[in-house]
Amino acid sequence: MFKKLSDKFSKGIIYLAAFLVTALMAVMMIHIVKESIPAISQIGIKIFLPTTEWRPVSQKPQYGLLPAIAGTLYVSAIAVVLALIFGVACACFLDYYLPKKVASIFLAFIDLVAGIPSVIFGFIGLTVLVKAFATHLHMAAGQCILAAGIVLGIMLLPFVISTCHESLQTARKTYEFSAITLGFSREFTLLHFILPAIRPGIIAGAMMAFGRALGETMAVMMVIGNSPIYPKLLGRGQTLPALTALEMGSIEYGSLHLSVLYVANAVLLVILFIVLGISYLLKRRLATHEN
Secondary structure, eight states: OHHHHHHHHHHHHHHHHHHHHHHHHHHHHHHHHHHHHHHHHHTGGGGGOTTOOEETTSSSOEEOOHHHHHHHHHHHHHHHHHHHHHHHHHHHHHHHTSOHHHHHHHHHHHHHHHTSOHHHHHHHIIIIIHHHHHHHSOOSSOOOHHHHHHHHHHHHHHHHHHHHHHHHHHHHHHHHHHHHHTTOOHHHHIIIIIHHHTHHHHHHHHHHHHHHHHHOOHHHHHHSBOOOSOOOTTSOBOOHHHHHHHHGGGOOTTOHHHHHHHHHHHHHHHHHHHHHHHHHHHHHHHHHHHO
């Protein structure tokens, strides 16, 4: 009797927590959409036109978000590609070529790296990477899209490595013994059996990393240059989170400027939902194909 009551109580707590989290997210989204309405109604599609620049304090204000949107996607894409290349390789090395005890030490250190504040990554990127770019590439300041992508890619490595490592362990239990019994080498087994089998895990890691990259603010803001122009690999740029963080300190409450920033955050949420939707569809398609 007591066990049944305990189970019902635990189930009720779980449902209540899920409901509260869902309700909180819904309230946040409704608030963002509500505050975005003045900007959409007064400016309209001009916010997203390539000819509209970001000049919120000029005599004729312009509120163009397209350069910041492009910068967000550009930096996030660079970071995810770098994190996938080095993250998958690192996970394979830890799982295949290191003893379990040594690998567990490295994995614990990698998990600790995930908890380091982003401002520390930004500071190291500013003092080391940006300085190296300015010295060796003869740039005026060294702050650029590539620097932001590299710093952000390093920050994403723990997420990719952890996800791929768990998928590798599961796949090894399923395929490795049979493949080695048939005479295949470890490298052949890894490349032709294990890695194809963990594609859903790699996709999940990539999407989780991309979602993490979209919202990163401080580290990117310190190395990207914060210029509201269209991004180039070795040129300055700006992201939507960095734009919000920089502008919030000098905005009048209830102004059109503030409403445009709500639009920027609404766009960020839409991009995130699109990424999560694509991730879900890809994982479902891969699961159906494997079955």
